[in-house]
Amino acid sequence: MTQRLILASNNAGKLKEFNELLSTVGFSVHAQGEYNVPEAEEPHITFVENALEKARHAARLTGLPALADDSGVCVNALGGAPGVYSARYAGEPKSDAANSAKLIADLAQHADKSAYYYCVLVYVRHADDPQPVIAEGRWNGEMIAEPRGHGGFGYDPHFYIASLGKCAAELTSDEKNALSHRGQALRALVEKLR
Numbered sequence: 281m282t283q284r285l286i287l288a289s290n291n292a293g294k295l296k297e298f299n300e301l302l303s304t305v306g307f308s309v310h311a312q313g314e315y316n317v318p319e320a321e322e323p324h325i326t327f328v329e330n331a332l333e334k335a336r337h338a339a340r341l342t343g344l345p346a347l348a349d350d351s352g353v354c355v356n357a358l359g360g361a362p363g364v365y366s367a368r369y370a371g372e373p374k375s376d377a378a379n380s381a382k383l384i385a386d387l388a389q390h391a392d393k394s395a396y397y398y399c400v401l402v403y404v405r406h407a408d409d410p411q412p413v414i415a416e417g418r419w420n421g422e423m424i425a426e427p428r429g430h431g432g433f434g435y436d437p438h439f440y441i442a443s444l445g446k447c448a449a450e451l452t453s454d455e456k457n458a459l460s461h462r463g464q465a466l467r468a469l470v471e472k473l474r
């Protein structure tokens with residue numbers, strides 16, 4: 281039986297990746313926007329708390345199981361910034377281009393460009409689920425000033441993986457999903473749901 285699942289996100293890039301990643305595991309996935317669920321508040325200082333907030337919000341408004349993703353890029357020379365604030369690093373309205381430009385400017389004076397993407401996924405069976413299923417993933421790279429590639433979303437044109445000689449935005453979807461913080465987290469989550 282396929283289980284209907286709400287993706288508690290409004291981010292088109294994430295939704296595309298989840299559809300690719302979940303297509304094989306027996307879930308029929310629906311973005312919260314299909315149910316007119318508005319964006320949830322993300323008031324917390326940790327990824328996991330924000331993801332739980334988003335998952336419960338979507339489950340409450342739809343009456344269905346929900347999966348939320350809270351993720352971001354953490355730059356070592358900046359003490360882990362922008363981190364949970366990655367989506368609104370350059371303020372409102374949220375803009376990938378403005379966020380990337382601010383991050384590259386903030387890093388200009390730092391020699392250490394190392395960074396990692398981090399993703400927490402939270403799955404709740406219903407809004408008040410006392411046992412949320414939680415998984416995480418991490419993907420190491422470095423920030424480069426000159427954008428490369430047109431795939432992915434967010435900071436991907438500036439997120440360089442030295443071992444591949446490419447930015448995340450230069451990878452195919454399959455290549456990115458095989459390596460990414462989100463792909464790792466989702467595979468771990470699916471194992472826990474088995």
Ligand SMILES: O=c1nc[nH]c2c1ncn2[C@H]1C[C@H](O)[C@@H](COP(=O)(O)OP(=O)(O)OP(=O)(O)O)O1
Nearest residue numbers: 289290291349350351352353366367433434435436
């Ligand atoms: O694979 C990725 N490739 C590039 N950038 C990425 C990735 N994964 C997260 N990111 C960045 C985008 C955004 O600046 C922030 C997520 O913020 P986050 O609040 O989790 O998502 P969001 O507000 O865009 O959508 P929503 O909360 O509705 O899921 O990290």
Ligand SMILES: [Mg+2]
Nearest residue numbers: 291322350367
């Ligand atoms: Mg968000």
